[in-house]
Amino acid sequence: MTETEQPEENRAVQQASPQTVALRLGYAGLVPAILLSLWLYGIPGDHLWRETTIALLTGYAAVVLSFLGGIRWGYAMSGTNDDTARLLAISVVPALGGWAALFIPPPYSFVLLAVAFAAHGAWDSLSAQSGRMPGWFARLRMQLTAGIVVTMIIAFAATAT
Numbered sequence: 001m002t003e004t005e006q007p008e009e010n011r012a013v014q015q016a017s018p019q020t021v022a023l024r025l026g027y028a029g030l031v032p033a034i035l036l037s038l039w040l041y042g043i044p045g046d047h048l049w050r051e052t053t054i055a056l057l058t059g060y061a062a063v064v065l066s067f068l069g070g071i072r073w074g075y076a077m078s079g080t081n082d083d084t085a086r087l088l089a090i091s092v093v094p095a096l097g098g099w100a101a102l103f104i105p106p107p108y109s110f111v112l113l114a115v116a117f118a119a120h121g122a123w124d125s126l127s128a129q130s131g132r133m134p135g136w137f138a139r140l141r142m143q144l145t146a147g148i149v150v151t152m153i154i155a156f157a158a159t160a161t
Contacts, residue, residue, distance in 0.1 A: 019136045026140060030147045032060050037151040041158040054106050057155055061113045062098030064148065068120050069094035075133060094120055106159035114152035121145025 016024075036057040043050055069091045076087035097116040101109040121141050128138030 019134075019140070022137075022140055023143075026144045027147075029064065030144065030151070033057065033064075033148055033151040036060065037154040037158070041154050045161070054155075054159065057151075058101055058106070058109050058113070061117075061148070061152065062095075062101055065098035065113070065116055065120070066095040068124075072124075075127075107156045110152045110156040110159065114149050114156065117145055117148045117152065121149075 036053055040050070040053045040057060043053070072091035072094075073088060076084055076091055079087070094116060097112065101112045101116075104112055121144070124133065124141040124145075125138040127133045128135055128141070
């Protein structure tokens, strides 16, 4: 199939910039956290699905933190500077933080996750501003960080009572 024979939506995806694709996927990735945190906030404390919702939200947040650490791992692997070993070591911390949150009871698990996301967002933003990551990445990470931290605050509020 030639380029002119491809369906229009396939051409649009292929022509989209990495920034556009990352933004779309990033916002799509916020949807489960938004839905779960709002659902958790809206249901009573004795709701049949409350514990499952907490587990799903905590697990999803832990996976996302691991993904963010993987992004940092990838950038560290692509570099050939003296900091590579240190950056590789630090890049596993988000996954460990997410894993630890699975064993901490709510609402404290959501505090840990909110702090971890905020710290990782700041790290990514500072790295982009210093030229170690693409400049557009700082804006993207700050937007996504704000969104996920808000969902963790909502979950904290829902479980703190």
